[in-house]
Amino acid sequence: MRFHSRKWVKPEDLNANETLFGGKVLAWIDEEAALYSIIQLENKKVVTKYMSEINFMSTAVKGDIIEIGIEVVKFGKTSLTLNCEVRNKMTHETIVTVDNIIMVNLGADGxxxxxxxxKIEYVVDRLASKE
Structure with missing residues (x-):
């Protein structure tokens, strides 16, 4: 699993228990999945179709730094299936996992x-092939 983004847990990210709000971390996961898919598919028009079971395993508190990892599970004809792990950057304790996130590639007509x-392509390889 490659961890691409880091987030600093701030007071506005907390719930009434003073821990990371689940809705906030899900928004971060959705954004990370979209960004990853846009880069992989080389298309800005990508949408989330499906998220499987979300497993909250631990939490984060104000001041923690979390990282979001994305991994490709499968390439479909019009879709990309990913899995995700969110973990504490310092302790590597898993906070949330999502086994399947399906992102769909859209044309100009939506x-x-x-x-x-x-297969997975890395931007550095794409740039090297254009030289």
Whole structure:
């Protein structure tokens, strides 16, 4: 699993128990999945279709630094299936896991369109191939 983003847990991210609000971390996961998919599929028009069971395993408190990891599970014809782990950066304790996040590639008309991708591509490799 590659961890791409870090977030600093601030007072506005907390619930009434003074721990990280689940809705906030889910928004961060959705954004990270979208960014990852946009980069992989080279298309800004990507949407979340599905998130499987979300497993809250521990929590974070104000001042913690968390990191969000994304991994590709499968390339579909018009979709990309990911899994996600959110963990505490300092302790590596898992906070949340999501086994399946399905992101769909859209065309200019807003309908699913084939992306013709079959493997993970890294931006550095794309840039090297254009030289």
């Amino acid at each position: 309908k699913p369109v084939a992306h013709n991708k079959t």
